[in-house]
Amino acid sequence: MIQAAEPFQFVAASYLIRIRTERAWTLAELAAHLTSVPPSSISYHTIQSLESHHYTSFSNDFAQWVAAACNETLLGEELGAIDLRDFVALEDLRRTLVETLASYLGRNPHSADRPGFEPFFFCEANEFALPTEIQATNLEELSKGIQQLSLQSLHYHFINSRIRLQLKTNDFSHWIARNLGLPVLAEDLNRVDFYTNTLEGVRAEIIEMIDPWI
Amino acid sequence: MDLTTPSLPEETPRLPQLDDYAALIGAAELQELRQLAHGLCGRRVTMVNTTASGGGVAEILNRLVPLMQELGLSVRWEMMKGGEEFFAITKAIHNALHGLPFEARPEWFELFLQVTEQNRARIPLDDDFVVIHDPQPVALVQARDGLKNRWVWRCHIDLSRPNISLWNFLRPFVERYDASLFSAPAFTQGLPIPQYLFYPAIDPLSDKNRPLEPEVVQSVLERFGIDPKRPVLTQVSRFDRLKDPVGVIQAYRKVRKYEDCQLVLAGGSATDDPEGEAVLGEVRDAAGIDPDIHILSLPPWSHLEINALQRGSTIVLQKSLREGFGLTVSEALLKKKPVVASAVGGIPSQVIHKTTGMLVHSVEGAAYQIRFLLSNPGFARQLGENGYEHVKENFLLTHNIKRYLLLFLILLQPS
Numbered sequence: 366m367i368q369a370a371e372p373f374q375f376v377a378a379s380y381l382i383r384i385r386t387e388r389a390w391t392l393a394e395l396a397a398h399l400t401s402v403p404p405s406s407i408s409y410h411t412i413q414s415l416e417s418h419h420y421t422s423f424s425n426d427f428a429q430w431v432a433a434a435c436n437e438t439l440l441g442e443e444l445g446a447i448d449l450r451d452f453v454a455l456e457d458l459r460r461t462l463v464e465t466l467a468s469y470l471g472r473n474p475h476s477a478d479r480p481g482f483e484p485f486f487f488c489e490a491n492e493f494a495l496p497t498e499i500q501a502t503n504l505e506e507l508s509k510g511i512q513q514l515s516l517q518s519l520h521y522h523f524i525n526s527r528i529r530l531q532l533k534t535n536d537f538s539h540w541i542a543r544n545l546g547l548p549v550l551a552e553d554l555n556r557v558d559f560y561t562n563t564l565e566g567v568r569a570e571i572i573e574m575i576d577p578w579i
Numbered sequence: 580m581d582l583t584t585p586s587l588p589e590e591t592p593r594l595p596q597l598d599d600y601a602a603l604i605g606a607a608e609l610q611e612l613r614q615l616a617h618g619l620c621g622r623r624v625t626m627v628n629t630t631a632s633g634g635g636v637a638e639i640l641n642r643l644v645p646l647m648q649e650l651g652l653s654v655r656w657e658m659m660k661g662g663e664e665f666f667a668i669t670k671a672i673h674n675a676l677h678g679l680p681f682e683a684r685p686e687w688f689e690l691f692l693q694v695t696e697q698n699r700a701r702i703p704l705d706d707d708f709v710v711i712h713d714p715q716p717v718a719l720v721q722a723r724d725g726l727k728n729r730w731v732w733r734c735h736i737d738l739s740r741p742n743i744s745l746w747n748f749l750r751p752f753v754e755r756y757d758a759s760l761f762s763a764p765a766f767t768q769g770l771p772i773p774q775y776l777f778y779p780a781i782d783p784l785s786d787k788n789r790p791l792e793p794e795v796v797q798s799v800l801e802r803f804g805i806d807p808k809r810p811v812l813t814q815v816s817r818f819d820r821l822k823d824p825v826g827v828i829q830a831y832r833k834v835r836k837y838e839d840c841q842l843v844l845a846g847g848s849a850t851d852d853p854e855g856e857a858v859l860g861e862v863r864d865a866a867g868i869d870p871d872i873h874i875l876s877l878p879p880w881s882h883l884e885i886n887a888l889q890r891g892s893t894i895v896l897q898k899s900l901r902e903g904f905g906l907t908v909s910e911a912l913l914k915k916k917p918v919v920a921s922a923v924g925g926i927p928s929q930v931i932h933k934t935t936g937m938l939v940h941s942v943e944g945a946a947y948q949i950r951f952l953l954s955n956p957g958f959a960r961q962l963g964e965n966g967y968e969h970v971k972e973n974f975l976l977t978h979n980i981k982r983y984l985l986l987f988l989i990l991l992q993p994s
Contacts, residue, residue, distance in 0.1 A: 382775065
């Protein structure tokens with residue numbers, strides 16, 4: 366079995382949610398706040414929210430609110446279709462969200478000031494990432510470590526990592542490609558769909574892909 | 580049928596310890612808790628509220644404090660003391676913060692501050708972290724002058740529509756804290772201090788929630804005269820108009836046109852609450868002589884009975900008109916029960932419509948969704964499964980502990 370020179374360091378990640386003071390009752394207010402809230406808030410409502418949206422209709426909080434509270438299902442679909450895999454910078458993601466909203470309001474100006482059933486509350490997450498005692502130097506150890514991760518830590522390594530690495534990949538694929546020289550497996554793992562899966566489902570699929578290579 | 584409870588055989592299992600939670604939350608989560616706590620080992624925490632028993636806050640603190648101690652923190656739990664008049668005022672304050680009318684009398688504010696001062700002299704408030712629960716002890720923050728410790732205000736109530744004159748009195752105290760904790764984003768007031776989301780939590784290993792043998796569930800149902808072979812609809816809540824028990828009976832009657840079901844309304848004893856007794860009377864009147872409506876007035880220690888009733892139910896209802904967080908919903912979801920509940924207070928955080936339960940806005944809506952679930956047991960089962968996962972990920976005591984640990988670590992960082 367291939368041994369890596371540099372071990373994979375598993376991290377225990379935890380998040381505390383801070384409720385910001387900005388709130389939006391209308392799409393116009395949502396658009397205004399989207400341009401000014403800090404990147405951490407954009408991240409919370411798009412990337413972090415994937416952790417809790419595994420059984421709601423849309424994968425990000427903006428799409429969910431627009432569809433559920435404002436009954437703007439078309440806009441909900443448009444916002445929900447924005448694929449995090451296409452971004453490595455939160456500012457680019459913010460720009461796309463703002464442009465999508467602006468485009469929709471340009472086509473549907475009457476929707477701008479109609480209040481939703483409930484307001485949208487902007488939040489952000491304080492992240493704590495502490496290295497654990499678990500390291501991996503080969504695929505078997507990586508597989509074992511992934512099985513032991515909490516869901517928040519799995520999210521940290523597989524989804525949050527895309528922005529942190531500033532690469533269109535995740536921690537596992539990045540390490541496998543760089544340290545084990547297995548680009549095919551790295552690419553396969555990177556295609557695991559975290560939108561249509563629960564995090565447990567993501568974990569199972571990752572393990573299933575790694576195991577034949579052990 | 581109207582019964583008071585026969586008691587279950589006495590059973591006093593030892594208090595659960597952290598390792599006991601591993602089976603439910605996983606060893607990794609537990610290890611992460613220990614790792615976070617390591618950075619706080621030996622830190623001293625004082626929790627202050629107004630009662631040792633009764634109510635959700637005391638219920639949470641009863642379990643939170645020993646488990647945090649097990650994690651190596653030195654945690655004290657102090658109760659604010661005040662006379663009858665003080666607590667009459669704080670009850671009015673509590674209601675007014677929920678948006679009910681409030682007649683602001685200067686002497687009330689004076690007494691509020693006077694009792695605060697007496698408690699400030701009595702309670703040591705120099706631990707590393709002081710967590711003040713709810714509005715009654717909020718002004719204790721005046722004791723922080725000259726201290727370098729961190730102060731946190733945990734607001735368990737819905738502050739979204741407070742009486743303004745009262746809030747203007749309390750707000751300057753709240754703004755002196757380092758952080759505030761709310762049960763839902765909608766409950767906040769746009770404070771200049773950090774506001775954190777702290778969902779309330781249930782203890783999955785408490786008598787009210789721990790797994791029960793099917794025979795125990797069956798025996799409780801039988802003792803209350805409930806037929807386990809026919810669908811059972813249950814609402815667990817004290818007899819309070821805001822919980823709309825009469826509306827629940829109306830919904831049940833609409834369902835009965837289509838389904839041969841039974842209704843259980845299980846609530847706390849009304850003997851110490853004149854309004855509760857009046858509501859109980861209204862509920863009995865509304866129920867009439869229907870033998871399939873079971874009104875159970877249970878004493879406060881009936882946790883196992885409540886557990887069994889929830890587990891023995893086909894559908895659990897929470898048709899409140901107003902609600903704080905409504906943890907009875909999480910209790911039902913943990914037991915994988917399909918829930919039909921009103922979209923008020925903190926309930927929408929627990930019930931994601933058509934995913935972890937069904938949200939309703941009226942008697943008619945409740946009746947329709949109950950019929951729908953009774954006709955579609957597969958869908959109802961899936962709601963229960965989703966609800967269980969949702970609670971497991973968000974509303975357990977261990978999450979609450981983790982949030983406190985994270986908060987304390989944040990507060991120790993240089994500002």
